[in-house]
Amino acid sequence: MILSGWEAVFFWVFGLAALVAGLLTVMAKNAVHAALFLISALVAVAALFILLGAEFVAGVQILVYVGGVMVLFLFVIMLVNVGAEEREQEELFNSPAQVGLAIVFCAALAFGMVSIISRSAGLFLPPGGEPGQTLAERAAAQREERARREAQLPPAATGVSRLSRDTQEVGASLFRYAGLPFEIASVLLLVAIVGSVLLARTAKQEAAADDLDPEVKKSLESGVWSLEPEGRADPHNDEVPAASAPYSRPAPETQASELQTPDSRPQTLK
Amino acid sequence: MMTNTLAFALALLQDSRLENVGQGIQHPDTSKFLVVAALMFCIGLAGVLVRRNVIVIFMAIELILNAANLNFIAFARHLEETGNLNAVAGEVFTVFVIVVAAAEAAIGLGIVIALYRNRETVFVDKIDLLKW
Numbered sequence: 001m002i003l004s005g006w007e008a009v010f011f012w013v014f015g016l017a018a019l020v021a022g023l024l025t026v027m028a029k030n031a032v033h034a035a036l037f038l039i040s041a042l043v044a045v046a047a048l049f050i051l052l053g054a055e056f057v058a059g060v061q062i063l064v065y066v067g068g069v070m071v072l073f074l075f076v077i078m079l080v081n082v083g084a085e086e087r088e089q090e091e092l093f094n095s096p097a098q099v100g101l102a103i104v105f106c107a108a109l110a111f112g113m114v115s116i117i118s119r120s121a122g123l124f125l126p127p128g129g130e131p132g133q134t135l136a137e138r139a140a141a142q143r144e145e146r147a148r149r150e151a152q153l154p155p156a157a158t159g160v161s162r163l164s165r166d167t168q169e170v171g172a173s174l175f176r177y178a179g180l181p182f183e184i185a186s187v188l189l190l191v192a193i194v195g196s197v198l199l200a201r202t203a204k205q206e207a208a209a210d211d212l213d214p215e216v217k218k219s220l221e222s223g224v225w226s227l228e229p230e231g232r233a234d235p236h237n238d239e240v241p242a243a244s245a246p247y248s249r250p251a252p253e254t255q256a257s258e259l260q261t262p263d264s265r266p267q268t269l270k
Numbered sequence: 271m272m273t274n275t276l277a278f279a280l281a282l283l284q285d286s287r288l289e290n291v292g293q294g295i296q297h298p299d300t301s302k303f304l305v306v307a308a309l310m311f312c313i314g315l316a317g318v319l320v321r322r323n324v325i326v327i328f329m330a331i332e333l334i335l336n337a338a339n340l341n342f343i344a345f346a347r348h349l350e351e352t353g354n355l356n357a358v359a360g361e362v363f364t365v366f367v368i369v370v371a372a373a374e375a376a377i378g379l380g381i382v383i384a385l386y387r388n389r390e391t392v393f394v395d396k397i398d399l400l401k402w
Contacts, residue, residue, distance in 0.1 A: 026317035199380030
């Protein structure tokens with residue numbers, strides 16, 4: 001694939017945008033800013049996919065990454081307290097020695113990969129060019145070839161452009177040759193749904209869902225254990241104090257019931 | 271080894287004469303996509319190694335996966351041009367990579383929420399229960 005003209009311009013614009021946005025993602029102080037920069041990097045990569053003629057993957061990238069995964073990221077950023085970095089109460093990066101070593105390593109890796117790729121650049125030219133041809137001539141020949149192939153495609157409703165066959169080919173290949181991996185992927189997604197629901201719910205929600213361990217439930221009913229973590233003072237404050245066990249032992253004289261509403265909550269041991 | 275590296279860099283400089291560079295900029299080919307993907311991978315790797323916030327580390331992992339996807343698509347297009355009939359497999363694989371990335375983000379962020387509930391931190395150097 002040799003790009004030329006406006007496609008080349010768009011390649012440089014989106015390639016640089018992806019790299020700069022990626023760098024800003026890694027360096028942003030605020031996690032929300034990092035997420036927004038990552039979204040722009042992902043959109044720029046989707047644009048590169050379109051330049052490569054993979055429209056279906058570009059659409060999936062926008063829908064799944066930007067529409068799904070990044071919304072999830074933003075929700076989690078909202079749920080956990082990440083303001084400490086921005087208020088400079090917490091260090092942004094690891095210790096300087098670790099950072100220096102990591103950057104040297106990554107720079108060496110980048111230099112190695114880029115030099116190897118540029119050394120073997122001749123391998124990545126499309127076949128069919130004559131030996132004496134310059135890159136511009138080959139690009140022009142390739143553009144003609146592509147236009148000839150595109151002219152055979154059915155026209156779109158507006159009549160201006162042609163319908164791409166990319167989605168059709170990906171779909172056919174996906175279900176013809178990758179049927180089993182496709183099913184496995186669906187099972188993987190199911191496991192991910194169940195796993196993230198299980199991981200993210202609280203002890204209170206577990207009790208409400210009535211699938212507590214019978215032993216735990218018995219001890220809850222007999223008042224040996226309370227669902228309330230120690231030292232919870234404000235009933236409207238959902239943040240659990242640090243290093244508190246999900247199930248804590250209340251004071252012996254209190255009556256711990258199974259599910260406590262905020263107003264009838266007994267005092268737990270401080 | 272040092273002299274080897276120097277000689278390699280010198281050969282690289284001589285190899286890429288100015289008109290070659292100009293032509294390469296005007297007509298980017300598959301190797302330029304690979305260069306973008308390689309740099310993106312390195313940025314993501316640096317982010318994983320450098321940052322403390324586990325959410326930003328996850329974002330850096332997404333960058334790494336995207337670099338791999340870009341490589342897949344670029345090679346799929348290149349193989350298609352060299353006449354490989356099954357070249358669209360690269361795009362199909364990219365779809366699977368995106369699926370796995372979505373599952374990984376869901377599980378990983380669930381773990382982050384559970385960790386935050388129990389330890390009230392999102393910094394990886396404070397989550398050291400398994401450290402020897």
